[in-house]
Amino acid sequence: MSSIKTLKLRIEGMDCGSCAVKIENALKRIPGVSDIQVSYAQESLAVSLDEDRSTRQAIESQIRALGFTPVGPADAGGASAAASAERRSIWLGKKAQLVLMTGLVFAVAFLAAWIWPQAERWLYSAAALVSVFPVMRRAWASARTGTPFSIETLMSVAALGALVIGAAEEAAVVIFLFAVGELLETVAAGRARSAIKALMDVTPRQALREQDGHLQTVPVEQLAIGDVAIVRPGDRIPSDGVVLEGESDVNEAPITGESVPVPKGGGATLYAGSINGNGELRMSISRPASDNTIARIIHMVEEAQETKAPLARFIDRFSRVYTPLAMVLALLIAVVPPLLAGADWMTWIYRGLATLLIACPCALVISTPAAIASGLASGARRGLLIKGGAALETLGKVKTVAFDKTGTLTEGRPRVTDVVALLDDESVVLAQAAAVERKTSHPLGAAIVEEAQRRALTLPDSYGAALTLPGKAVTARLKSGFVTVGSPRHAAEAATVSEDLQLTIRTLEAAGKTVVVVLAGKVVAGLIALRDEPRPDAAEAVRRLHAMGVGAVMLTGDNQRTGDAIGQALGVAVQAELLPEAKLAAIEALKHKGEVAMVGDGINDAPALATASVGVAMGGGTDVALETADAALLRNRVSGVADIIDLSRVTLANIWQNIALALGLKAVFLLTTVFGITTLWMAILADTGATVLVTANALRLLRYRGPQASHKVEP
Incomplete structure (x- = not known):
């Protein structure tokens, strides 16, 4: 019997991707642990555990050593399941306790120094040592489990260095501000998770x-x-x-x-x-x-948040190199001026320590995943489901949108567009045709019956069974006599069709319509034209795409005449009479010009959806719509294509804003540090402030209101 089991835990205290990396690196070193999946967005951990080689207790012990809290099994649904229960207040967690402890210790040292000023340095030194001890313990746990260049490492080195050069008061303040910053990160992460919790709350209990x-x-x-x-x-x-x-x-x-x-x-x-x-x-x-639909949407959003975009993966790789390089830069700032120019050692060591604090990568690391998580959650609230950061990023770069016709640009069912009466008025012709067709199941017949019902027409009674000639005509006996509804070719064989009537038929067919002829006995009583009509919002959707600089093309297996008629009505380029292989080749050709999004109904378009740079499925919450493509439009509206591309662009813009904020603030404070303007507490405040600003900027995406407000995301 196999001893390998899947262990799932919910972990409190994870606020960003670096937290998840620490846990993953630590668990890799435990024998018998494999298939490690850590989600900071869901606060969950899933591993395969060989119970003959290790235990659950060993895993939980390692997690606690890193400063996180395993609080029990993670039910199916990850954070959504956890969010459905009452969480412990963050103000009772470890990070809040660290803020209270460091603040209290500093306050005691301050009061004591006011009473005994001669012992000021020793009092603040004691306060700094007491405050930095929990941070050092986490730094050591991270270092010995594979993450030596953690934020705790930088903080510990900076605080101890400040003590060595006599800046004890600033060392204590730095640890306190660091604790406050971590607590603020927890609050911000909770705000981001609340988007999924809001979805969970939609379902009644x-x-x-x-x-x-x-x-x-x-x-x-x-x-x-x-x-x-x-x-x-x-x-x-x-x-x-x-x-x-x-x-x-x-x-x-x-x-x-x-x-x-x-x-x-x-x-x-x-x-x-x-x-x-x-x-x-x-x-x-x-x-x-x-x-149910809500559960599947939540699960998809949770999975999407863990699928990193290429930009996010780049930031992760960059941060791994960035942190050690920053430590080297801080060391050079501390030792080069004194060694080469005879500058004051204490002054430049102080500036090196400030550089070390400024170099903390938290804001940079969280800049991308925070924006992507907010963008995905915001889209889900509006029926725009995107399966991961990679798809979200690609959508923003789309140059061409390829549409299927039937069921995508059109409604997927024929409708009566014209009734031409020759013997009586339109109502009589339509009522007679509906009376014949109501006993059949043909889509054209169903459309004729539906139109008669829409007009509230009274249908004449029919007698006996209808006679059907497949592909040609349907005949039934009404009170007025035999009435036939058939193709123009059949009508030409059964009755005399004038030149004028033939011209009318050709004109209607040139507009992409299917024409049926209604015969009263051997005389043409009228014509009925039908067409799979464009969706009401299709033309506006294409116009919006063009306004966004995105091309649109319709790929259809339908005949060229019908394709051209629909394309002209919508203002979209047309490639018609495409077999499945030809449709795939058309998408490949479009991809040479840039990223291509394929939009289909998620059923017969699966190969095309997979071939495109990103596939978007139409569908009101159907299984196919949720499973076959990279994104799904639950509103089942073509206009959702422009919405989802706009959301992606807004999210990408937010990411670059975050990166600029993170690196820009660090660059400014690096210059002020070199020139001796920045103090240690200002340095850590700069890092904390950058993290808070980046997170707050990302959270603005939760208030995204659509294309009309693309550049006006509410503060």
Whole structure:
């Protein structure tokens, strides 16, 4: 029997990627531990543990030595599961305790020095040593487990160096400010995690289940597939399901970001977390709470936050080199002027220590992941799901968007566009055609019946079964006689079609429409034209893309005539009559000009979605939409393509702002340090301030309001 088991823990105290790196490096050194996955965003750890070689206690002990707290198993869903429970207040955690301890020790030293000024240096030295001890212990734990150049190492060296040169008071202040900075990082990280917690809070905790004719209130976790639940007006939908009885308007904004309520009746799909409007609904549960739409969205966002963008990976690599180089620079500043120019040793050692504090990489390391996490969470709130930082970064660089036609730029079903009456008025022609087609299942026939219903027409009765000639016509006997609905070719064989009528048919077909002819006996009664119409927002979506400098092309297997008609209406370039292989070749050709996004319905477009630089699936929360592409538009609107590209661009801009803030502040304070302007406490305040500024700037993305406010992200 295998002794290897998967161990999952929730870990408190992780605020940035460097925290996760410390834990990962430490656990790599424990025998029997493999497949280490540390998520600071979810505060979770997952490892494969060989219990014959090591124990859970050894892992937890190592984590505690690094200054973090394992608080129990991480349930499925990572941070989302943890967020659903009451967390301990951060003000009761270790970092808050360090702030209180260092502040209290410094205050005692200050008061004592005021009473005994002759012992001032020794009092502050004692305060600094007491304060720096917890930091040194964490620095030592990090160093012996594979992370020698940690923030704790820099802080310990700087504090001890300050004591050696007699700057005891500043050493104590530096440790206190460092503790305050770490606590502020914890607060900021909690703000970022609250985005996922907000999604989790959308799902109700209880449901009204119908069983054996009785209603009972149960936790949503107890709902099973096939259970029947009652959703009263104003209640949230407890899990995914289908309407059995009732009609109501349902607000799906928590899922799709769409604020307009959606009418729901028998057979309609309901999504967990949606808000029922004005009618009671009786529904059948189709997914358990652990696998409903909200749960899957949360899981996808959590996974996405752990998928690093190329820029984030570069920053990580850079920071690994940056920190030791910064320590070397600080050493050179401390020793070169005294050795070569005979400068004062104490002065330049002091400046070297200040440089060491300025060099702390926290702000730089957190600049990218903080922005990406906020961008992903902000998109999820608006029905824009992006599967990871790599996809988010690529979307912002897209030069061309390739659209599938059917179901993407168009609605995916034919609609009646024209009715041409020759014998009677339009209503009579349409009603007769619908009476013939209502007994068939052909998509064109269904569209004719739907249009007649939309116009509230009374359909004449038909007698007997309809006679169907596949691909040609359908005939039924009405009270007025036999009526046939068929193709123009069949009509030409069965009746006389005038030149003028043939011209009308050709004109309609040139517009990409399918024409059927209605025959009353052997006489042409009229024409009905149908077309898979563009989505209402398709033209506006293409216009917005062009305004953003992004090209748009429609790739379709449909005939050139239909493709050109739709393309001309939308203002999009067209490549038609493409077989699947040709569609892939077209995408490859477009990729030579820059990054390409492919937008499809997530079903038959899977190869094209995979071939493109980034695939975007249309779909209102369907499995395919969530699983096949790099991103999904839950609103099922073409305009979401422009939204998601704009969100990516705003996020990338935020990242570069963060990098500029982090490196810019360090450059300024490095110059002031060399010229003797910066003190030790100002140096650590600069690093803490940069970290707080970078995090706060990233959190602005949580208030992103869309393209109309792209450059006006609320402060």
